[in-house]
Amino acid sequence: MQEHILSILIFFPALAAMLGFIVHKDSARAYGITVAAIEFLLSLWLWNIYDPMTSGMQFMEKAPLVAAFGINYLVGIDGISLFIIVLSTFFTMIGIASLTETRRVKDLIITLLFLEMTMVGVFAALDAIVFYVFWELSLIPMLYIIGAWGGPLRIYASVKFFLYTFTGSLVMLVGMLFMAYFYYQATGQWSFSLLEWYRLILPLNFQLWLFAAFFIGFAIKVPMFPFHTWLPYAHGQAPTIGSVILAAILLKMGTYAFVRFSLPLFPDASVFFMFPIATLAIIMIVYTAMVAYAQEDIKQVVAYSSVSHMGVIVLGTFALNVEGISGSIFLMIAHGVVSGALFLLVGVIYDRRHTKLMSEFGGLASVMPRYATIFGIMMMASVGLPLTINFVGEFLSLLGFYKQSHSFTLVAGTAIIVGAIYMLSAYKKMFFGNVTKEENKNLKDVNRTELIALVPLVIITIWLGVYPKPILEPISNSVESIVQLMHDKAQTPEAQARIPNLSNPVAKNSQQETY
């Protein structure tokens, strides 16, 4: 079982989703929770048997798909993908467990399980085509969730979401095909295996074009400025569960792909584009934080804050050193937990009042003290208070980029100021002051179902903020091998100077292992 754990993790939810069609609709919920819980336990088991000291790929599986073109079903994980997979299974589980949707619950659960397959698949794939297939497949359930369970503008929002990301991924696909073609030209055989691509050293001008092609696909997903405008619409219309999964997991596909594809495949181009991308990241951080401050709808505040935080993640990734990249991956997890929790929290109040306008609230702290407390903890995590999960990632990301540029980091660091501004003012509008609206006077505090989802998230937020080692250590180990690989491949003097040489013999060799 151990050697097929990844395949089980990928296809178990899909299989369960198909079986779900024959489950009676009254027991769909219990069925969904059971499947998601089993999947989550499996992913925990995966974490348990994962060897944190090895930096290379583990649990690799390979099966030929189109042998003539070197397309294989190739999966494997390292410290970078492991935790995002665990995060995916975790969020699917608590998402289903805390589901408050009443319309067509069975369909929704089947969709979510199918989505879970695509998410695990994307993060486990080591073959570009397999990666691409899962990447595109993930659009469909999300499109369906927004389109079928969304708000009044759901069709516009879902089509926008789909067209945007689909256009981006098509450009990415072209890039992948070219990459495989170059590989063929260089070695005489086709391959879509990432690990084999890693060994290919491309001249700078090729790297630049390919980097750009991949970048468009990834950047739209992140979403990076100026491709971010689909996100507020998607969040605005999506049901709570859709927003939670979208913010917690789907956005991470983009930043994960930067680390998995862009950096090790195109180290010189990464250095070449470092400052333009950092500029975009800073615009994301500051500009979207300002836009978040101007919002009137609490869900939009959280949506724009997502973009702002993703800016810090991108910045950390392009720090191109161990501190920065580890920090950005940690922040992916952290942001997943925190923004997922915030969207759940917004869902709590939406279920009660069917509005998300902050002006409709005020004084909720006295009516719903537990809700206010949990919201407060998550807000402080989002603001990046030390001893919460976000701080570790944010600190490391900024620390890492400081090595590359002092002034950029200074500007990007305003994230901690502008983040506090929009979050605190939103919190003030919702929770402080007197209860002015009659409807708010008798609101019920968070109930058991909601606590099932929220309490674990609060615990994780604080636990990993105080003791991040269990996940930071494997992440760092795997990042070290990527940084070393980049350094070894770097050709331009600038890249050689900017990417540190760790000259750690273990890290050096591990990435080169063959199967």
Place this chain on the structure above:
Amino acid sequence: MEIYLYIALFAPLTGSLFAALFAASPKTSVTGIVASGLLFTSFVSSVILLNYVMAGHTVHVEMMTWIASGDLYIPFGFVVDQVSVVMMMVVSIVSTIVHIYSIGYMDHDKGFNRFFSYLSAFVFSMMVLVMSDNFLGLFIGWEGVGLCSWLLIGFWYHKESATWAANEAFIMNRIADLAMLIGIFIIYWNIGSLQYDVVFSQIANLPMPIITWIGIFLFIGAMGKSAQFPLHTWLADAMEGPTPVSALIHAATMVTAGVYLVVRANPIYDLIPEVGTVIASLGAFVAMFAATMALVNRDMKRIIAYSTLSQLGYMFVAAGLGAYWVALFHLMAHAFFKALLFLGAGNVMHAMHDELDPFKMGGLKKPMKWTWILMTLASVALAGIYPLAGFFSKDLILEVAFVEQHYILYSVLLATAGLTAFYSFRLVALIFHGDERHLEHGIHPHEAYNFMLYAMAPLGVLAVIAGMVFKTPYYEMVTHLLPAIEYHIHNHTTFWIMTIGTQLFVIAAIAYAYKKYAKAVKVDAKVESGFLYQLLYNQYYIPKLYDELFSKPYRELSKLAWKQIDLKIVDATVDGIANVIYRTGEKTHTMQNGNLSSMLRWMVIGLVVLLVLAIAFTVGYNAVTMRAM
């Protein structure tokens, strides 16, 4: 000894969590008593540690790893040495007293349990701040006290002014925190560690400009917490919080964290005396600046807050001039008498039904005899009259400035000492002497609970003896760690002239304040409408300026960014591109109209394009190299 360190550190956290359990339930005195008891435990542990440190030892523990990635390694490490033990004593004494006092003060408040949870959490954060053995550990405490300060300023969250002040304090501190983070980044990338001992032993090897930048950025961080100009406006607004909070956080402990940072980082600041001079000059400026605002204010708590600001300025003068032990000594003495002053003000507020304007009080010395005595005592100590605490700590700073030949700073501080005496006794005179103006408002004042007065008594004792008794043993102890420079004016005549002169000057200021306010209060309309009075009363119009210059533009710009840029430009552009493509599709579908000749034409064009591409790739292919590493 390690066990005492952990008790001193974690007892407040335990108290906070215990009180938090009852946060949602109705008031129970148990939370207050347990939290106070645990703080007392923390205090006892600190005393034991103090004895241990005075015997010449230090305690250094590493609890566990916190963040480790790449070369970065940051543990939860704590150190009790000569400097941190002083801070621990100050924090644990004042916070224990404030906790006990709060049991009475918050007696009728619905949020009683919640209050103790926050207050103990604050003490824990403050302990982390002073006990950490590295800069990022200090930053945990730094942000932790910021969080608790936010919670406690906004404790009465239904009040718009309170929540506004809480947010202002948090955001303004965040600005400074960014600078502090940058300082931490510079240290890490140049030294490779954030541990105090490593950093301080290697700092001298760095190039001068880098040390200077580290010093500047860390000091900007300190400016936020210690509310130095131009980041000072939050402190006066923070008076919206309950008065015990003002006593503990916004007078005795948190606001002195900036001074602590500079004192702790003395090996850095010793290398950059120019930055030190800037710090001292800013300190002297703030001392004077804040004191002038206190002269005319009509809000009891704000007057004391400005006084705090002014005294923080004094501390920075000492720290900037390299007299770190003097700064720390004044920090300690100030904590005692300023906390006492605030707690006294709390009693007055209770008696006056939360009235804050001293012009509406008067003659309270009869019904509130003990509060009157304690507050007068604190004011005398603050004014620096021999032999109370302020004389030994504050006048020492004057001597430091004189000995270091910064005569301008000296004169500014001397003048400020006069202002300090005046505004302190203006307040005392207005509250406790003269006519009972409150009677018009139908208020019948009563003295505070006895146990509150008993709780305040130790502070009264400390305000009297802290200077005289503690100075020598304190000096012996801290100079193990801080530069041992004695500031003596060698010429005896000069020394006596200065000391006696200062005392007479201060006494004259006190006498003037009594004369002006102790009997009948005449409101001089001409003075009050004057430019100077209005300028001071409106805090030099700085809060207004900030609002016009930063808050409003930021709000407007944010709106603009959303409504104009994000919705109209960015989103519309992308939608526009999509539309263009869509319309191109609409138009070009005529390409496949089944007309053979036109379709052939398109085929040829397509072929040419493909050929050009193929040639381009062949050229490109030659450039591809394959290298197995």
